[in-house]
Amino acid sequence: MTATSVPDDVDPTLEPDVFSRDCASRPVLQNATSRWGLLALVALGDGELRFNALRRRVDGVSERMLSSTLQSLERDGFVNRTVLQAIPPRVEYSLTDLGAEVADRLAGLIELVEGRLPEVRKAQDDYDAR
Template sequence: MTENPTASDVDPTLEADVFSRNCSSRAVLQNATSRWGLLALVALRDGDLRFSALRRRVDGVSERMLSQTLQSLERDGFVNREVLQAIPPRVEYSLTELGAAAAERLADLIDLVEGHIAEVHESQEAHDARRNG
């Protein structure tokens, strides 16, 4: 078995237990809490965004990685993708009810980290000093 289960490795009939190797919730959790998944979900809290606007908001993400991330989040039920009839066609992304609930919790985590970043830096420096000597 792999550390990150694939669809063929998991049993969807089992009760969700993220600590179990074969639990499908691990893959969903990984998608939502990946670097780009977390940022995309929280960026969409402010409203629907077109792909290009979302990419500008999530600074540093490549077009390919954002596309893959959004596909995973859409598959897991966190994000809606709507193709708007226009020339050229436009695509907008929005949060589902599940996505909005997840984004709220992830935003709390972001607020915690940003609010305590000085403490984190101090801890990192102390740890590095101990390790280096």
């Protein structure tokens, strides 16, 4: 079983409950909210991007990690991968409707955290001072 697959013993007819150890939504949520998954989804919220442009936008991600992240997001139905007929072949990534909805909510979380960063830094300083 891979990190993104559903365990064989999970009943697919059960209601999702992310707090349940065997819930099928857990690996999907993990893919979308991982460090690179979150950033890739929100970056693609601005429009389709070729792989290298997305890699530049998500500063710090390795080629291998971005490729793996995009495969997981594509498998979960958040990302479309389009191979363009060109020499050399080009690949563009875009969000599905579901991916756009998820990216929008994640962008809201990013905005909240960035907007409240001074409070976070103060809390970190207070914690570290104890």
